[in-house]
Amino acid sequence: MEPRVATAPCPTKVGDVASNVEDFTHSLDEILAAVEKIEKQVNEVEQFYQSTSNIQTSSNSKGCSKDKGQEKHFISAERQQQNAFRREAAAAKRMQELMRQFSTIFRQITQHKWVWPFMEPVDVKGLELHDYYEVIEKPMDLGTIKSKMEARDGTGYKNVREIYADVRLVFKNAMKYNDEKDDIHVMAKSLLEKFEEKWLLLLPKVAEEEKRSQEEEAEANLDVQRAREATFANMARELSSELLEVDKDLKNLKEMVIQKCRKLTSEEKRILGTALAKLSPENISRALQIVAENNPNFQATAREVDLDIDAQSDYTLWRLKVFVKDALEVNEKATADTAFNNNDITEDKKNSTKRKRDSCDAQAKTNAKRTKKVSIL
Numbered sequence: 196m197e198p199r200v201a202t203a204p205c206p207t208k209v210g211d212v213a214s215n216v217e218d219f220t221h222s223l224d225e226i227l228a229a230v231e232k233i234e235k236q237v238n239e240v241e242q243f244y245q246s247t248s249n250i251q252t253s254s255n256s257k258g259c260s261k262d263k264g265q266e267k268h269f270i271s272a273e274r275q276q277q278n279a280f281r282r283e284a285a286a287a288k289r290m291q292e293l294m295r296q297f298s299t300i301f302r303q304i305t306q307h308k309w310v311w312p313f314m315e316p317v318d319v320k321g322l323e324l325h326d327y328y329e330v331i332e333k334p335m336d337l338g339t340i341k342s343k344m345e346a347r348d349g350t351g352y353k354n355v356r357e358i359y360a361d362v363r364l365v366f367k368n369a370m371k372y373n374d375e376k377d378d379i380h381v382m383a384k385s386l387l388e389k390f391e392e393k394w395l396l397l398l399p400k401v402a403e404e405e406k407r408s409q410e411e412e413a414e415a416n417l418d419v420q421r422a423r424e425a426t427f428a429n430m431a432r433e434l435s436s437e438l439l440e441v442d443k444d445l446k447n448l449k450e451m452v453i454q455k456c457r458k459l460t461s462e463e464k465r466i467l468g469t470a471l472a473k474l475s476p477e478n479i480s481r482a483l484q485i486v487a488e489n490n491p492n493f494q495a496t497a498r499e500v501d502l503d504i505d506a507q508s509d510y511t512l513w514r515l516k517v518f519v520k521d522a523l524e525v526n527e528k529a530t531a532d533t534a535f536n537n538n539d540i541t542e543d544k545k546n547s548t549k550r551k552r553d554s555c556d557a558q559a560k561t562n563a564k565r566t567k568k569v570s571i572l
Contacts, residue, residue: 219451226444233437236430243427278418282411289404290354293397297355298344300393301362305337307389309382313365314338330372335364355401362390449510459512464504467512470519471502478522485514 304310316336319327328334340361343351352358369383459467471482483500487493489511504512 222448229441236434240427240431293355296397304390331368335361458509467516468504
């Protein structure tokens with residue numbers, strides 16, 4: 196399609212030119228705006244599929260209407276959200292049970308007779324432990340852990356792994372800062388061993404929950420991916436429908452142009468035939484393609500072509516007229532520019548240019564023998 200050519204309507208009355216051009220331009224602008232929108236959406240769909248591996252297109256998506264496709268997508272999104280809520284609720288309930296079991300272990304440790312030194316933060320200032328913060332990077336105590344376990348404001352622990360790590364840190368800090376023979380070191384080591392023994396009993400359940408959480412997260416990500424695929428598959432179906440609408444609009448616009456075109460007079464056809472003969476081989480081929488677009492039986496690529504001007508439709512003739520006019524104007528401008536540039540060439544350069552031109556003319560004559568023959572009837 197060549198919108199540029201179509202912008203030259205052929206009104207039957209001179210007074211109708213402005214109105215016809217305005218109507219045509221408005222229709223064309225609407226089509227171009229629709230095409231621009233479609234191009235952006237097509238690029239978006241292409242980028243999605245290019246960035247996604249292992250794309251699987253659902254076979255039952257073909258042939259679905261626009262409304263059904265949208266309904267399917269909305270239901271999928273709703274189910275996805277419901278599934279996410281259910282998974283989160285179930286995971287929270289399971290983690291709550293693990294927390295309860297861990298609390299039992301924690302309570303048993305905090306009830307031990309040797310636990311008192313570890314229930315409160317180390318009194319660094321009172322005990323004059325000047326190098327404590329140089330040795331211990333992250334101080335921790337069981338009292339702080341208990342408060343964090345009981346917190347309900349969102350600052351508490353998210354899972355038992357975090358609590359386990361902090362309890363170990365309490366005893367590891369004590370062992371690190373105090374000498375092996377020191378009572379605090381011995382007490383911390385003994386409590387850590389007891390804590391680890393109890394933790395090992397709970398660990399299989401913790402590991403099972405972690406594995407389950409990973410699987411559910413992977414499933415959630417897959418649901419998101421499927422939802423995106425459904426969205427872009429639906430968009431692709433809509434684009435197909437919109438392209439059909441644009442094609443229909445273009446055909447209607449073409450019919451409008453044809454209806455507006457008056458018939459060329461015999462003299463105008465004669466002038467058009469004469470002008471066609473002046474075209475370059477390249478432009479001749481383009482002109483023949485214009486004829487072929489509206490006449491499937493016309494052999495534009497044949498070695499010898501007979502072009503019957505009178506046999507062409509009014510629409511084709513007007514397209515040819517506009518094309519030929521533009522092509523000849525470009526050729527005349529190029530010739531004028533060449534002549535202007537040649538005015539200040541010296542005599543020697545002129546002779547050299549003449550020799551080159553003679554050589555080119557000889558070559559052109561040789562090429563002409565190989566060029567298709569076009570007869571304008």
